[in-house]
Structure formats: structure tokens, C-alpha cells
Amino acid sequence: MTNPGWNFDNSYARLPESFYTKMNPTPVRSPKLIVLNEPLAQSLGLDAEALRSEDSVAAFAGNRIPEGAEPIAQAYAGHQFGYFNMLGDGRALLLGEQITPRGERVDIQLKGSGPTPYSRRGDGRAAIGPMLREYIISEAMHALGIPTTRSLAVATTGQPIQREVELPGAVLTRTAASHIRVGTFQYAAQWGSAEDLRALADYTMQRHCPGIAHDDDRYLNFLREVIKRQAALIAKWQLVGFIHGVMNTDNMAISGETIDYGPCAFMDAYDPATVFSSIDSQGRYAYGNQPPIGGWNLARFAETLLPLLHDDEEQAIKLAEGALADYASQYSRHWLAGMRAKLGLVGEEEQDQTLIENLLEIMERVGADFTNTFRALTLNKQDDEALFGSAEFAEWEERWKARLGRQQASQAESQQLMRAANPAVIPRNHRVEEALEAANRGDYGAMERLVAVLARPFAYDAAQEQYCALPAGATRPYRTYCGT
């Protein structure tokens, strides 16, 4: 049996035992590899050809444990839509941490690999559609320059699973800087000992911010670092119109990566109230709510750290509040810088924020497509009559051009800035659905083409144009689903 390059360490399994359950995946009938991320494999130090061997395909389906892996289901808790629950990997297993040729430590996780002690009423399985959906969207996010878990492979199991209808089962192999969540800290704070919580905090710091792991104020600095990363991350989501859809505290990674691609989708027409998830009827996780929800989740995280911040609870709360108070301004700073780039604005003028907000207001009023508006402005190709033909836009454009005229940067430089900030292609909902429908019939061509286009979102080449178009004809509101 040849090793394709697995080089596992299992440091998480050296934490106190309450943090996980050691167990193997449940074997499946007939594993078949349907997609493999070769560039990612290579960066992990894995040989793509060897990963297509029968043994490796068996490993991607959970029928074989790769050399050196010690599979565990991770325990965690979380606030789901505001309500606190015990959760944990109900259909996932961490195989271990691949140490890459560059010395990085990357979690390798199987998702859909069978039930665990944390499955509650779930079957531990996943359907092919949602696993391919995670593959497509997480890889698109990576190409957009947004920190994210990634997708290495999807294998079908040869076993149907029961949802509303019977669906083909599949296992996704995903990579992450780690799978430690706000909910992991909530689990430790709620049910662990003081030592458990400290062990988790020390471990996580060592893994994600080793530079501060020995500071005197390390736990406060850790909190500040996590806040800083979320402020930057959520600003990036807003700037491309990404709607996570289920920002429960168990779906917020301490590493600052986007995690858990369930009901997520990209906004089409600009509207801060946009919600795609079928179960988010209150709009808790609407596009415009993502920044404040990030703050809410971080407050839950800060609460778990209180015993580590200071022996005196009142002092601890003061320290936590001080750190949390910076979140909103950090977020706004990232957002404003990003929006300036989207409009080609160099330097800072006091009126910039108003200028940006005014454009968004017009876009909202006419229902302009978020991505295509910025693409059109970048290309100076004003093709949306409802927006670009309006008197309001003409007035706004005059102010924008005047602002551009006042800056040192040349027109070409400004356009370059816009091209680097405004993706020409995003995973459009109808394109994702079309690819998944074909995949459900065993045809992976549409998905492969889509993945290839999404890997170069800033290329602005002619071949991509068909992926920029909105769906023809009236479409029903797009709906996405949890627990798929």
C-alpha cells in the first residue's frame, strides 16, 4: 500500500478526553471518487495520482483509515438561532492534521462519514448535492481571497440516504486551519473544568496565534485577535455579497476562516434584508445582519474566556467589553477600505462613506444586481437600464467622477484597483443549481466547468461572460436548506 503523502499528527487528540470521541467512520458500499482538488492536494504534499488509487478512494469514503490518522468526532456546543445546545460532530470525523511540506498544520475532516455519539437524531450522512455545493462555494471563496475551509475531494458512497426523497450519499473531505469553533469554547466553559478551558485556550493560541501564546496578557490578546479576524472576515463577506445563512456560534471558526457551507448563497439583487435559508424566517442571518451577528457571537466567545481574563469577574467583564468595543469600528474600517477599492477610490475623503451609501441606496431601490453593478462600473459598461438610466444614478455618477478626478491616481490605476476588488464571476445561484442537477444525474461536466471559472474570479475574460448573466425569465425567490 503506497502512502500518497499523508503526514499526520493528531495533536487535538492530546487535549483532555472530554473534547472528543475516538472512533472510525462507518464503511460504505461502493466508494467512487467524483471530484479531486489537485492544486489543493499538491499544496498539502499529496500526490494527486496516488489519491485516485483504490486505497485512497476507500479512505475518502471512510472505508480505510489513512496511515497515521487517528479519527475523532469533536465535541462542541453552540447557540443555534440564539438558543444554546450541545452539538458536536454529528456526521463528521477529524482524521488528523496533515503537516504540509511548508510545515503548516491542516485539519483533514470527513463530512458525511456516519453517525457519532453527537448525531442526536441525524443519520450521520450527507447527500451528494450539498457536498458538491460546499465544494463549489468554498473553493470560490478561496479564489476570492476570503479565508475559508477548503474542499479536497468528494466521494459517493453507493448508498442512498433518506431525505424528503431518496438521494445518493456522499462524503466530503474538507481541510481547515482547524475546526475549533466559538462553540468549542462554549462547550469547555459550560461542561469542562477550569483546566479544560485553559488547555483549549492554550492549544488554540499555540495553533493560530503562536506569537502571543506567551504574553502576560495572552488571553486578552487572544480575544482581541479573534475579534480582529472576524471583523476582517465578515467585511470580506459583505464586500462580495456572501450570505453565510447560519451564523450559529458553532459555525464560527476561531481561526478566522469561513466554515460550514450549508444554506449559504451569494446575494443577487442588492438588498440588506436578503435571506436565502428556508429556516431563517426572522432574517436573523440576513445579509445586513451579518456584521452585528458577528459581534453577538464574539460576545458569547468573550464570555467563555472570562475566568481566564481575570480572577475578579467584574474586572474580567471590563476587559472583555473593552476588547469587544473595538469590533464595530474595525469592521467599518475594513468595509470602507474595501468599498473604496470597489469604486476605484484612492486616499480618503470625508464624503466617501456617504458617496458609497448613496450608491447602495439607489441599487436597493432599483433592485440592481450587486456583483454586476460593480463589474459594470469596472468595465465602464453600463448595461442595466433600470440603474444606469436613472436620473439618480446620473447625479451620483457625477459626484463619483468628481471624486475620482480629485485623486492623484490615473484612470488606469483606478480601474486596476476596481478589477482587483470586484469579482466578475461569483457562484450564481442558478449556475450552482444547474451544476448540482447534472451531478445528481451522474454528469459532472457542468460542475467542473463552473469550478474552473470560479477559480479565476478577477480574470475578466470573455469566456466567463456567460457565467455573469442573470437567469433568464422570472425566477422564484432562491431557497437554501440546512441539515442536508
Ligand code: AMP
Ligand atoms: P450545521 O447546521 O451543519 O451547523 O449542523 C448542526 C449540528 O447538526 C452539528 O452538530 C452537526 O454535526 C449536526 N448534523 C447535521 N446534519 C446531520 C446529520 N445528517 N446527521 C447527524 N448530525 C447532523
Ligand code: MG
Ligand atoms: Mg455546523
